[in-house]
Structures are given as C-alpha cells and as structure tokens.
Amino acid sequence: MSQPDFSHDGIRTARGTAFRYLFMLCALLSILTTVAIVATLLIDAIDFFATVSPIEFLTGTRWSPTNDPVAFGVLPLISGTLIITLGSALVALPIGLLTAIYLSEYASERRRAYLKPALEVLAGVPTVVYGYFALVYVTPALDTILPLSTFNALSASIMVGIMIIPMVSSISEDAMSAVPDSLRQASYGLGATKFTVSTSVVVPAALSGIISSFILALSRAIGETMIVAIAAGQTPRMVDLTDPAGMFLDSIQPMTSAMVQIGTGDIVGQGAAYKSLFAVGLTLFVITFVMNLVSELVASRYREVYR
C-alpha cells in the first residue's frame, strides 16, 4: 500500500507567501508614513534650532515670528493650548463620565440602543462647524452675561469640550460595560443602591479605561485646530493661571492655530519663521505622544484582571 501524499503544493505555497507579504506591506504602510512624518518634522525642526536655540524656544515668553522684533518663545502658545485643554476638560470630563455612568448603569437596554449612537454622531460633526458655532452662537450668547472679546478662549474651550464628550463617554462606557455583571450583582445583593454600585464598584473597576478615555480625549483637545483657529483668536500671550477671568475671556493662541497662521500666512522663503512651524509641530507631537503613552501605560498597569 502506497503512502499518502502530503508533499508541498508549489502554487499553494507561493500563494500563501504572496498573501503574507501583501498583508505585511499594508501593516508597514502606516508605520512607514508615521516614521516619514516624524522624520520631516525632525529635519526641519533641527534646521530651525540651528538659528534659534532650543533653550530660547522652550523658555521664551514672547511669540512673534513675523513682526519685529521677532521672538520664538513657545511658552505663550503652550499656555494657550493649556487653557483650551483645561477649559475643555472642565466641560468634557465630568459630563462625559456622568454620561457614561448613565448609559452603562441607569439607562434601559432600549434607551441605550439609541442614545449611544446619537451621542457618537457628535463625534462625526466636522470641527469647522463647531468652530463657527462657537464664534457665531456661543460667544454672542455668553457675551450677554460676561465681558467677552469677540475671539476668546471660553467659547473655544466649551466647544472643544463638547466635541470630546463622546470620546470620554464612549470609551468610559465600554470600560464600564466590561465590568463583570457578577460584581454588580454582589453589590446589589448586599443592599447597595444603584448609585453605590456605580460609584463603589463599577467606576473603580473600570478606572483604567476611564483614565485612558480622559487622556485620549485631552490629547485630542490639545491637537484640535479648527475650533481654536476660528474662535479663540490669534493673540499669543502668556496666560496668567492665577487669573481665571483673564485666562478665558480674552483672545489667546494655542500651538495649533499658531501653526495654521504660519502655514497660511504670506511668509516668504524658508526662513526661521517658516521653519518655526515644524518646531511647534514637533513640540505638539511630543506632548500628545507622551500623553498617549501614559494612557497605554495606565490602561495596562491598572487593568483589573478577571477570570
């Protein structure tokens, strides 16, 4: 009796190899693009730092890339970004978290089925729409009760906050839904109210996901460009953190909108003003990159392991 034939089929093997490389190529494509972007950022930023010292850039408190006397201190831009981030966090974190608790613990199955997608539509609104909404509706409305400038940090950060609510609520809600139901049952069984179950069992158990959602949403706020470019103004100034009124009521300029201004302005040639675009971009990239890393770290470190 002859042995069964298990030998290699040339075509099958070749096809397998071809697919393998095709898939690998696709996976590599996004990595390569990221590397290329970082490389361009780095090259032009290094160019910039040949004319302006990194110390001057990172510690300077005046930003004036085109008007004499020129100055390339990035701190006013960072402080502008900080204000927008702080303001949007004040709006989005509490509302997003409470929304997530409502969706995960309080809403009935049916209500959640249409509320969650409805909320996620918010994330699909183009940011330029948010920007004009802030400028055309929010600012005039707030102007009736507060002494607001036409361009101001307040309306912009409120709108950025609203924009990132779905990110906070959606990721937090996922984390809360992943908390095993048996823990809720245990808590209810001990005579806990829904509120106690939510705050003493579900939120702590989902904490890693909740914190990740906060960090991801904040790095989204840091990188947000359109809303702040439209509604926050173009006044690079050091913001006084001890003066909330001055912080929010007047015009500011975060990093992103400074980059827009440089990129779309009539800067001639490849001078320091133009190159500063990349230095600011690199700074922004480093900040959001570190935040995403922290988010990953938090998620993996504090993740509760259930059997």
Add this chain to the structure above:
Amino acid sequence: MTNKQMTSSETEQTDDQQPNPTPGTDSLADRGTDIGVETSSRDDPATVPDRTIIESRDLDVYYGDDQALNGISMEIPEQQVTALIGPSGCGKSTFLRSINRMNDLIDIARVDGELFFREKDVYDDDVDPVALRRRIGMVFQSPNPFPKSIYDNVAYGLRVQGQDDNLDEKVHTALERAALLDEVEDQLDSSGLDLSGGQQQRLCIARAIAPDPEVILMDEPASALDPVATSKIEDLIEDLAEEYTVIIVTHNMQQAARISDKTAVFLTGGNLVEFDDTTKIFENPESDRVEDYITGKFG
C-alpha cells in the same frame, strides 16, 4: 455519607446571635441525637417546630413572554437549610432571586403572586428592594469578590449599610464564621482576587454574612469548586444554619441530601413538584417524577 461531615463542624456553636425564635428548642441538643441519619444531617424536623420565614403564594415569574415560574407556593422554615433542586432551566434560581428581588434588575422580568418575608409581602409597593436585600444575604454561583482587598470585600456590605462602627471586629468575626480567618489573617490588605477559588467563595460568604442578614441565599455556591473546596463550603453551610436561614440552589443531589433539612424539587416549566423534608424526598418521594429525577432517570 454524612457522618464525615458531621464530626468536625457541628460540635461548637456560639449563641450570641439572633434570639431563638422557638423557645424551648435547643438546636444543639437535637443535633447530638441526629448523627447517623442517612440523609438529613441536621435536626429531625419532627421535633423542631418550624417557624416560617419565607412564604410564597402562587408566585409566577415571567421573562418577557416566557414563564419561568408557575404558581409556586411554599413555606420555608427559619434557621434550617432548604435546598432547591431540579434540572437546568426549571426555575430554581429564578425562585431564589425572586426572594431578594434580584429579578428586579432584569428589565423584562415580571412577578405575579405573593412572596412574604416574615409576613410582609416583599412585592408590595412600599417595599424598597435595597432595604430588603440588607436582610437577605446572597452568595453566587461562581466566586465574585470585588477587585479590592480582602478586608474591603468583607467590609463592603457593612459600609454600604452604614454599620461601620467596630469595623475591624466585624470583619474578623465574619471571616472567622466563614472559616477563612486562619488562612488570610496576615494578608487582609491583599486583593481578594489573589485567593484560590474555594477561598474566594468563602470570602464571598464572609462578605454576605458580615452585615448579619437573616437569610442567606446561595445559588449553586460550590458548582465552580473542586471536591475539597466543596466539602469545606458544605461544612460551612451546616454551621451557618445554626444562626441563619439558608436557602441553597444546587445541581448536586448528593449535596442537597447531605446538607439540607428541606428539599424542594422543581421540574420543567417552572413547576414545584414536591417540597418536603429532605429525608422524605430522598427516601420516599410522593411523585414518581421526583423519584425518577432523584434516581437519575432523567435530568
């Protein structure tokens, strides 16, 4: 079969808990005469006047259009172990969960009929299930400690219920009653999830008894455990019945025979077919279907 379980666990008893509702009945004395009885390991029901703590009358439970319980009427005696047995899907867990209104947590569940806890219908409009559950502890099928320290797990119910005076003492007492204190005394700050499955389940029992409920509901508490851990849990249940009313759902008929005083047999369609002393159910059931089930002809 039962003797080995008897010896170690049944000799000591603390009488500081709960006034004895039936004066003149000393459960210790009864117990002493009882060793050797084939099925029931505890009091001979004939000599103990049963006082009903839970009574259901024509209790129906529906999940949406599906009826899970069909006209259940039974009286569950105080400070005894009542076992609910039957094949999967027979409604025994549903009945257990309707006692402390855990079914309220399921949107589509609906309850008809009456269920009395000490003569109060727990489905009356003025009953807050939160208050009800504070008097009825529950232990679940697989161990579900919170991702918190052992101490905080046991203290959880006490804190939730505002009984947080002498917390250390109460936590220690609960762990001791759950026969876990010796094993975890030095690691009360470590996570409850670090314990073995059997220890976790005893931690859950400690958590359930810490606020000193009157009734403990157990939903197949040993089904996820190995035989050694199961035997420890069974010993523990027999101890607990000295102070608490224990109602236990089990798939394991030998377990029901070993540890319970009363047994309720649920069969398909959410029907209670027979409810009687465990001895009677296992030795001479009225119903042929129960006999078939007990002897393993189906289920």
